Amino acid sequence: MAMNSFFRQTTKTNLYFSLMKDTKRSFSSFSTSFNSKPFTSPFQVRSVTTPTEAFVGFNEMVRGTQRKYFMLGGKGGVGKTSCATSLAVKFANHGHPTLVVSTDPAHSLSDSFDQDLTGGALVPVQGVDSPLYALEINPEKTREEFRATSQLQGGRGVKDFMDSMGLGMLAEQLGELKLGELLDTPPPGLDEAIAISKVMQFLESKDYSSFSRIVFDTAPTGHTLRLLSLPDFLDASIGEMMKLKKKIASATSALKSMFNKAEPQENAASDKLEQLRERMAKVRDLFRDSATTEFIIVTIPTVMAANESSRLCASLKKETVPVRRLIVNQVLPPSTSDCKFCLMRRKDQMRALDMITKDPELASLKIIQAPLVDVEIRGVAGLKFFGDMVWE
Numbered sequence: 001m002a003m004n005s006f007f008r009q010t011t012k013t014n015l016y017f018s019l020m021k022d023t024k025r026s027f028s029s030f031s032t033s034f035n036s037k038p039f040t041s042p043f044q045v046r047s048v049t050t051p052t053e054a055f056v057g058f059n060e061m062v063r064g065t066q067r068k069y070f071m072l073g074g075k076g077g078v079g080k081t082s083c084a085t086s087l088a089v090k091f092a093n094h095g096h097p098t099l100v101v102s103t104d105p106a107h108s109l110s111d112s113f114d115q116d117l118t119g120g121a122l123v124p125v126q127g128v129d130s131p132l133y134a135l136e137i138n139p140e141k142t143r144e145e146f147r148a149t150s151q152l153q154g155g156r157g158v159k160d161f162m163d164s165m166g167l168g169m170l171a172e173q174l175g176e177l178k179l180g181e182l183l184d185t186p187p188p189g190l191d192e193a194i195a196i197s198k199v200m201q202f203l204e205s206k207d208y209s210s211f212s213r214i215v216f217d218t219a220p221t222g223h224t225l226r227l228l229s230l231p232d233f234l235d236a237s238i239g240e241m242m243k244l245k246k247k248i249a250s251a252t253s254a255l256k257s258m259f260n261k262a263e264p265q266e267n268a269a270s271d272k273l274e275q276l277r278e279r280m281a282k283v284r285d286l287f288r289d290s291a292t293t294e295f296i297i298v299t300i301p302t303v304m305a306a307n308e309s310s311r312l313c314a315s316l317k318k319e320t321v322p323v324r325r326l327i328v329n330q331v332l333p334p335s336t337s338d339c340k341f342c343l344m345r346r347k348d349q350m351r352a353l354d355m356i357t358k359d360p361e362l363a364s365l366k367i368i369q370a371p372l373v374d375v376e377i378r379g380v381a382g383l384k385f386f387g388d389m390v391w392e
């Protein structure tokens, strides 16, 4: 069995196995009390019940073959990748052809799966029941390629590159701007633009049509918010460009018609610009479609992480991105030993958990606790084990 072989591979087999058994048992009883019964700690965690609670278990996430998107995000180092990769493994093991995408410039999919998934292309993950592919979008490398191409081939290379990223129309319309120079001091949101154009390719390319679950391991909070607001920003910019173009067109059309000149290229350009605008609108709508998409916030039980999660949640709600679940990761199970450090740490965590359940932004979310385990969560077997505890 995969789980047993995972344990056999660890050097601390018995210790780990018994700890995980204890962790699982105590965690699940803790989790049950957290979600349905009053909790008796001095830092009491209230039961959290929302109208949607019955519908937000893993059964609901896995149901149906319609494509669904799950974006996991939060503060740096809280366990976003471990949660994203364990969810992807669980989907694949439940029969969903799954794609896990990292838009974090500091990728850790390869480390998490313990397989080489680098290269910016779809790479199959070994050791799962259904097809699971990973894609690490590498904005740094892409930007380098962009710079090299623009230097080698002048403006044409830039245009070709932008075309390949689905942003060719911007290059064409902004032909007067020195894009090569812009890249030396990249404008805020360029990385996100690259990530979004890849997402647009998911939607349109045949290669991606069979994936029924797409899991995003996003960059820490600030990047994520820019990623979400960029389609609106580009939509507005393109709108402005279209307006400007129309003004210029109407000013020159009388003159052109006098000389009976056709303008097929300009019309084609306008069509393409409109196409890009439509694509952006599609991405924006997709991120906000509660039938297909969900943003899951990952946090840890500390005051600092809880505050950042609250701000992230408020921003997501403001952007009308569906958010229903909050994973509180690395929760220490109740200790039966007399380890003072463990007792103090757990007390501290319970305070933060209490704060989370009372937070006006976070209180309405389904709160899922994931235990702190005593080894790094790595490899498909480890992720499967972790996923079975988190995604219930």
Ligand SMILES: Nc1ncnc2c1ncn2[C@@H]1O[C@H](COP(=O)(O)OP(=O)(O)OP(=O)(O)O)[C@@H](O)[C@H]1O
Binding pocket: 075, 076, 077, 078, 079, 080, 081, 082, 083, 104, 106, 108, 220, 329, 330, 331, 370, 371, 372, 373, 374, 375, 376, 377, 378
């Ligand atoms: N519940 C847990 N118990 C034990 N270790 C954990 C747990 N969750 C995550 N870790 C470990 O913490 C480290 C960071 O986890 P992970 O890479 O998933 O976080 P992240 O939020 O994606 O980080 P970054 O923001 O740097 O991308 C990893 O070594 C991972 O194995």
